[in-house]
Amino acid sequence: MFMFIMVALLWLMSSILFFRNPQNEKIRWASVIGFCGGFGGIGALLGKGIDRPEWILHLDGIFTSIGHYFTPYGMLIFGIVYSDVIGNVRKRNILKLLLLIPIFIMYSMFQVYPEFRVDFRILAIWVAPYVIAANILLIYSAWREDRPIIKRRKILTCVFVVPMFTFALTTNIILEALGIVGVWRYNPWIIVIQFLVFVYSGVKYGILGVRIRFEKEMRDSTMKAARSGTALFNHTIKNEIAKIDLLVNQIKEQIPPEEKSAENLGLVLNSTNHVLELSRRIQSKLDVIDLKESEFSLIESIDSAINLLKPYLNMNLNITIIKQCNQRL
Template sequence: MSILITLLWLMSSILFLTNPGNEKTRWVSYIGFCGGFGGLSVLLSSDLEHSKWVLLLHYISSSIGHYGTAYTIFIFGLIYSDNLKTKKNLLWKLLLFIPVIITQLLFTEYPKFETQYAIISIWIVPYVGIANALIVYSAYSETNKTVQKQKVLTSLVVVPALTFALITNIILEAFGVAGVWLYNPWIIALAFLLFGCFIIKYGFLGVQIKFEKQRRDLTMKAVTSGTALLNHTIKNEVGKIDFLTNQLKDHIPDKNPEAIDLILKSTNHVMEISTRIQKKLDILELKESEFWLSDLINSSIDLLQPHISETNIVKKYEVDAKVYGDFVHLQETALNIMKNAMEAMGDSKILIIKIYKTRKQTHIDFIDNGKGIEKDKVSQILDPFFSTKKRVGNFGLGLTYCYNVMTKHQGDINVKSQLGHGTTITLSLPNKRVLNIQSIQKSNNTSGESYGYY
């Protein structure tokens, strides 16, 4: 049982501490914490006669384990499936807590906790059953393939463990079949193994993305400060070379002027590179205004002429959103992504642009039919100075700049790619930046609107 408690609280701590701002992650961690208290009550049950404090702790742990776990499971199911609306969030949470209060006050004796399974199953079975159904249906009905994959993995970890616990802890006990719950630690251990696999390889409820973001933020800080120092040194030394070369040119104007001009050109080139690198890494200052995302995309496409003349752009908008942000920086971000896409595609260039909304974010997908990126390089693609391009003059800072812009907008940028199957780059803005949202007719979304230029 101590293993069960350790695994539950370890999983819950990882989820809660790495992504506390995500409500779905918080509530699934609450499930683990409450379940751990249920295990603690079992450990304490063997020592109830020795201390009144142990008796009290057993009573509290048992209450949290039986009632709190079922309640947090139901709330998680509602939030995860986007059925608990933000404006009425607190009201519903309070209303759904009423069975917990009634059970605690009317059917739970103190100090010795005696579980009345037949009574508590009246509300616990529907709570857990509906939550499981909502989690599975949310994965089944999800239209975005990337999000759907995450939801399927979540279902594989959460639903079997919750179902087994419901049957062994509540239903069988209500029918007088006792002791089957002793197998729970094995199910929790299996769930923990799946959790560990998914969180490392694929991500689980956004935690993997958080790990990568933390690593990238640390890299950005180190690179920015290091590059600033290096650039300062380079500019000082190159400035000296430029000054001395100009003095030398004045004193010996007729002695091999081509060589002196070449030195001056080289110093100017180094200064230009240094300035360009620093601009990409400097802290951004946002000049915010209101604009529609469709206008942002159209403006970016216009600026790409004539480079985009051989690309077929297909717009598949589920919504259009008026947002509050820096138009210029977000436009430059879109330009960088579309340029990269065009360079990665072959003769038949197709770029699909999607705008859609989820519960907490509004997204823009840029989907190309290029050669894709190797699996081991996808996680590095946003890192400073990393590039899959081999051209001279490419510094690997374009997507790093995009990452900076999205972070400054409290948003995110995500890269999904498979070698030979193209790349999808998603820009995500928090819905608190969305001022207005307009749905686009589904008939237009399904077929897409083709904006090819030939």
């Protein structure tokens, strides 16, 4: 029963992560860890011994091997992707393939059918470095981060993920290799605690992208408020310009066409018509505006703003602009 709860919570957390932001590679690999760990739990639920139906023996071997082999692999890849230590996509993909080599070796050395068997001492030789390296990469990523908000999120991620990785490594691999068998049966209690921490952190602070939904709702709400406020402002401008247009027309009718004032009033009317047309165009754009997330350089935006101001700055030689920017912006 407790193992079933563990699998359900693992897959629930993984599903929440994945469907919140499937385009994010970090989120995808975090989901892989949970799904693979859940497969290991399913293998435990299928029981032991060869006196079981053939299809259960096959499923047990597949699921249990996925849990033992691919979970630590997913942990390390998640650490690499999350820390951005390898920025080049091609190099990162090559490394992902190379890190699969121990898994292929394990499948060639140990049986999966009719019953999964593995030497945990050999398994620990590569699994322990994988998990430890993943922890180090996560901690390093949080340590080197100098943007306060992102640093806090990375620290929260470390607080949530590193103990989970370490506990799984210790109970599932290290203790088994040392001959201390069965401690992994306490994992469901740890998973329940981690799930509660996951929900609390995700709702309050945002962890591993879970808060994206709430942030998107806040952004949509802000956009609706911006549209409403701009529409109101736009409507007010139209009303005032319409008044000006009406009054200028009345004055123009009282002035002979040959006088200079009549020409100036004509220019005013042209300007009011232009403003009204501009107002209609702004309103039409507001009706179809759609915000999309994208990466941008804050430094380039600052440079662009300064360049727009240069004509005005050149008119006053006493103005000096000093730009100090972190190169990681």
